[in-house]
Amino acid sequence: MKFNNTFYENEELAYEDVFLFQNYFQGKSRLEIDVTPSIAFGTHIPIVSANMNAISGRRMAETLSRYGWLAVLPQDMDLDTLKRIISSVKAANVQYDSPITVKASNTIRDALGIITKRAHNCVILIDEQGKAISLFKPQDLQKLDQFTLLGNIIKEKLITWNIWISDEEAFTLMDQEWISSLPIVDDHGILKWILTKKNTIRNSIYSPSLDSNGKLDLAVAIWVNSFDEKITALYALGIRTFVFDTAHGYQKSMIDMIKKFRQQFGTDATVIAGNVITAEATRALIEAWANGVKVGIGPWAMCTTRMKTWVGRPQFTAVYKCSQEAKKLWWFVWADGGVKSPRDMILALAAGANHVMIGTLFSWVFESVGDIRYDEHGLMYKENYGMASKKAVGQRNLQLSKFEQMRKQMFREWISTSRIYIKPGMESVWDIVDEFVAGLRSAMTYVGANNLVEFSDKAIVGVQTMAWFTEGTPHGKLKK
DSSP, X not given: OEESSGGGTTOOOOGGGEEEOOOOOOOXXXXXXXXXXXXXXXXXXXXXXXXXTTTOSHHHHHHHHHTTOEEEEOXXXXXXXXXXXXXXXXXXXXXXBOOOEEOTTOBHHHHHHHGGGSTTOOEEEEOTTOBEEEXXXXXXXXXXXXXXXXXXXXXXXXXXXXXXXXXXXXXXXXXXXXXXXXXXXXXXXXXXXXXXXXXXXXXXXXXXXXXXXXXXXOEEEEOGGGHHHHHHHHHHTTOOEEEEEOSSOSSHHHHHHHHHHHHXXXXXXXXXXXXXXXXXXXXXXXXXXXXXXXXXXXXXXXXXXXXXHOOOOOHHHHHHHHHHHHHHTTOEEEEESOOOSHHHHHHHHHTTOSEEEEOGGGTSSTXXXXXXXXXXXXXXXXXXXXXXXXXXXXXXXXXXXXXHHHHHHTTOOBOSOEEXXXXXXXXXXXXXXXXXXXXXXXXXXXXXXXXXXXXXXXXXXXXXXXXXXXXXXXXXXXXX
């Protein structure tokens, strides 16, 4: 990456301060563009979900991994929960989604309570042997009494298919039958998986992130003080991507943790450490033998660190300076925070980030950890909160005495709770990442790049005023 005016090389810049210039492109199709990170460790898309309690859990990890992205389970999870989630994700199918099932004895109220847990937006009625009987979508249930037994609802014959169907065959079948979801069963009619019409298309575009055993992959974040408790068990479960995370990553305890990990486990696993905002800190963590460095202090939607401490750095410049230093050492950075739209991700990648970490944008989706709630107007939302907030700190320290809990609360820095409303048409993490990847592919053609290495190398960045930024946003009058 280079600036069109070298005067700005050492300016401190946020994503809103910069834009990309157009270059010549000699390719033919956006679909030919390679969006695989230059240092991929199994991923195919340069996006990871933030290791936040309200965002990354089993459903998020399974869904992201199936399409080439990666979820990072949060550091607050206890070991038993981690074991359960990791085992579930590793057992999930690489191609098909996991269905939500109900029994005849369940009520409509039961079904509507779980139907938004996954983006295929349906539940499947199974018998005691596990055979698929009926498929219900919200519109099938909302006008009936909520205590109606699902076994008493008569529906037309359920269309299913066996596990060997191809994506194109499944798409054609669903198109012909006017259905959007296809239950996948074994030779005995036992329900195994589910495939949606949209996901047949995604399967033809994306590739899954797999571990060395061909299972869906995921990463886990670790606190410095929980290293000995978790690392050995997680390593035995097949985790090979670890995120060593603390708000101030440029400190002795972090460097000692990285060195201790390498002494114990060698270089087989990938370690990303952070958070930092300077080239000096980036070099220190990589020289301790981290593979990657997580960059960002204060750009997160839930964060008040900058307002309380006045420590931080505009995120575009932080990513640019840290990635330059990481590349000198042949390693990489993750841009953590500040991503509100595809343009922010695109600018982070242009600045040299290997992956971009997304938090709040993923908090409202069906696959995130939180439950759907309804406001006084009936609008759906989920709650999001920061990892140093009163809520997170309180949950993390429940085992401590009341006195120690109150001491810990004195150091909270993040917003405790925020309503994040679900956007129509963007209910799934699939929908968000589809939009982000489409925007990235388009941006790469504008810059004249066929892959992400070329994209960062060829990107020419200009600096803009707020008027220029506003000019580039939708600003026509809309009828309310």
